[in-house]
Amino acid sequence: MSVFSASIYLFFLVVTTSSLPRGKQLKCGYENCNLGKAEMVNVHLVAHTHDDVGWLKTVDQYYYGAKKRIQNAGVQYILDSVIKELLEDPNRRFIYVEIAFFWRWWHEQTDSMKHVVQRLVDEGRLEFILGGWCMNDEATTHYSAIIDQHTLGFDVLSSIFGECARPKVAWQIDPFGHSKEMASLFAQMGFDGLFFGRADYEDILNRIGPKELEMVWKANQNLGASSDLFTGILLNGYNPPPGFCFDELCTDDPIMDDKRLQEYNVDEKISAFLAWVELKSFTLKTKHLLLTMGSDFQYSNANAWFKNLDKLIYHINKKQANGSNVNLLYSTPSCYLYSINKANITWPTKKDDFFPYADRPHSYWTGYFTSRPSLKQYVRVSSSFFQTCRHLDVFGDLQNHIQIFKMWDALSTAQHHDAVSGTEKQLVAYDYALRLSAGTDACQSILNAAYKKMIPKTETAFPDQIFCNLLNISYCQATETMKQFTLTLYNPLGQDVADYIRLPVSSNKFVVYGPNLKPIPIQIVSIDAATQRIPEREESIANYELIFEYKIPALGFATFFVKTDKNENNKASSKEILIKKGEAFELNNGLVSISFDGVTGAMKKFGNLQSNIFTNLKQDYLYYIGYPGHNRSPADQASNNYIFRPWNNTPISISNGRNLQSVLIKGNCVQEVRQVFSPWVTQSVRLYKGQNYAEIEWTVGSIPIDDKKGKEIIVRYDSGVNNNYTFYTDANGRQMLERRINSRPTWPITMDEPVAGNYFPINTKMFIKDLNKDMQLTVLTDRSQGGSSLKPGQMEFMLHRRLLYDDDRGVGEALNELGVDGHGLIVRGKHYIYLDKVQTSTEFHRQQAIEIFLKPTLSFSQLNMHPQNWSSTFHTQWSAIQSPLPANVNLLTLQQWGRHKLLIRLEHIFEKNEGPLSKPVTVSLKTLFIPYNVTLLEEMVLGANLKLSDLHRLKWKMKDNFAFPDAVTVKSHDSLDVTLSPMEIRTFIVTFTKRKEQF
Structure with missing residues (x-):
């Protein structure tokens, strides 16, 4: 259990399973599966609920069951009801997916209820599938945030329940199209399979005949078999067969099996169900069928569902005595997967992705790729800021898990397939943004706390930092109102970075000094009319933007000093030339040229002057x-x-x-x-x-x-x-x-x-x-x-x-x-x-x-002393690493993971055959970080919830015998050197000791 998670639970007065006696060792996972009956058609009934982490209602409204006029859905009642019904019969099983909801429910439970749920998990009767904080979108999500949101869900499950709760199957039943990289990430997380409910209607129709609804997805040509993932398309989406929805939200008739009653309907119900089984059996290769019995926010009255499923199982299985070869059983997606793996047959393969998705003619779900573009940008910026937040929590040795969690929770929730996708109601979109704002505030407090420990050379208190969240529309109260101020930038990249910054200011007379106190060339331009008219910046008094270049060391910060220039003849102000009609013009910085047409004024030609490559570009x-x-x-x-x-x-x-x-x-x-x-x-x-x-x-x-x-x-x-x-x-x-x-x-x-x-x-x-x-x-x-x-x-x-x-x-x-x-x-x-x-x-x-x-994070403070005095009192530049990482390596994750432990992910950012930087590269972690000596590496799967050495994924026979070459890398447990092959991400829990001189 990570100290990170334990701290979160203690904060919310949650009793983790460290205080729950396990009793005798129970089998869990595949060993606890009912594989059905040989030579029969085994129908795996999967009781489930799909609980959107926001969509028509906010996350809170869905959990509590508020706003019923919008949608009758209350997740807390679903979990209450399901647990009660699972205890009624040891044969019953249920799967749960969205850990954002389960975590809320768990910390409200009594110790006795926690013991009950622990036993249900250990016995495989309650099984967690997917295990992410949410079921994320696959089109508009960045891989960094995908990994982070799954890591949060995995860590919560691991901390509460241990190994028996580790998900083995990915369950993406509702996202609107499916990504090849998503499948690759799932494989690297250790999943044995993936099931989803949405694929293009023509794709499905073309797969039914040759029985190719199930396949092995070869998800990453760079990683070989380690990224292969068994994948199944659920023929009925994630809903029950027609006529067999037994939820309170449904209108289907229940199974009425008392012959004394006029409404007795068992025979017709059984006939209809067997007809559906026969129809679906034509689409699959084995004698095992998976049927989803549930849907959106169902099982708030689990008794209605389980009572009818019990009857369905009883009456159909009773027919076996008269020669029926259909066998119904309570099951889970992982047990179904294990069953068909045991069938030992050969499967087709797939090498592309499942985009775009259409559910009928003229209905391509490609609008959400762009819907709510401002929210999409906010999610992306928040994900970048989260990296900085975690870094400075590490370097400042804050162990501020509660504030980290606020951002982690908000950002993970925003990856939901009705969040960043832009497919939620407007009020729900506002709620996602509000959560991100609160998470941002929490992380800004971490930056302030870290800087106060890291930057001072003396006992002098480092001033509180001010953050400007609206720089994208040229609005920052700090830079607009202060006559002299500091700008501190933190670079979350493992490489040195140089770029330009634009700050809104109310004067056109400034000078800027770098961390070495030398003046920096600047330029001042007016804020254009299009920006001035943006209503969200109505309180801005800035009429200009101050532009200058910054250079920041890898994993480090640099402070710049901005002061009002008393020189009346400031030459930094730019001349603005209104182009006359019919006048051609050009931009040319010696590296790139862009020419514009003299008649229309539109872009005409684009050129790379170094390579002497030009193209017409309208x-x-x-x-x-x-x-x-x-x-x-x-x-x-x-x-x-x-x-x-x-x-x-x-x-x-x-x-x-x-x-x-x-x-x-x-x-x-x-x-x-x-x-x-x-x-x-x-x-x-x-x-x-x-x-x-x-x-x-x-x-x-x-x-x-x-x-x-x-x-x-x-x-x-x-x-x-x-x-x-x-x-x-x-x-x-x-x-x-x-x-x-x-x-x-x-x-x-x-x-x-x-x-x-x-x-x-x-x-x-x-x-x-x-x-x-x-x-x-x-x-x-x-x-x-x-x-x-x-x-x-x-x-x-x-x-x-x-x-x-x-x-x-x-x-x-x-x-x-x-x-x-x-x-x-x-x-x-x-x-x-x-x-x-x-x-x-x-x-x-x-x-x-x-x-x-991974843009640098900016913060400001009032400059109340001469820059020279500031430099004597505070560090103006610092890096956490001895030397920058190679150009093809990215430090994907750096996070506290307990006392003297870190979660580190390194990734190779190139694919194979993309030039010299596509070659394997080695990084030594032993002395990489200046504040720490790394003493031990423990390699984990991508989600950090299992040692890589303990991972044993199911193997599959493939139809075309095609296999991408495996990644060639060195994975020595005795070495602190990490070798990365193209597109490889390696995850480690690192043990370290601190050095005396950190800053």
């Missing part, structure tokens, strides 16, 4: 009109949160061919052009000094709906790169997947939506490669978005959506987000454009995507 903002249907038929399907369905597949240009209003700014830090495409769409195209890529900051909103038409806004980059309809998107920020228009690798698709059906999730990047030249055009994003390459040379990204019709997938309201002023929400984001040879482009997008995600 750019425009356009919108699709969302289909205004009422969902009475597939042809009447509306576009909304889940579904993207344009009224017309040809989008409308927002600029409509008009000459763009452009302002050119050039200075000693950045060159930029500000362009107005319409009153509600603007952008700034920037080239910073010394950077070999372009930054495009877009601002979209308020999207007009005066014409009663919902709109879906895209940006399109139209280049001269000949990619012939092939493009590449990332899976959760890691593997790159090849996509091709109007094509699916495993079945001949009927493409009834040529735009929406060709959209894919873009978590961090998309690129296209020229078929005839060594040239690649790459676009990196700052949040998850949907996009595609619909024509040769094109890449389009959906940025924002405002719609007026519900899409009939449960939410019951249109996606019409409003700002504080009551008008449509304004959203701002960034794209990063890079053009180069293929190998160099790969190195760029692998490293730059990590840097975009």
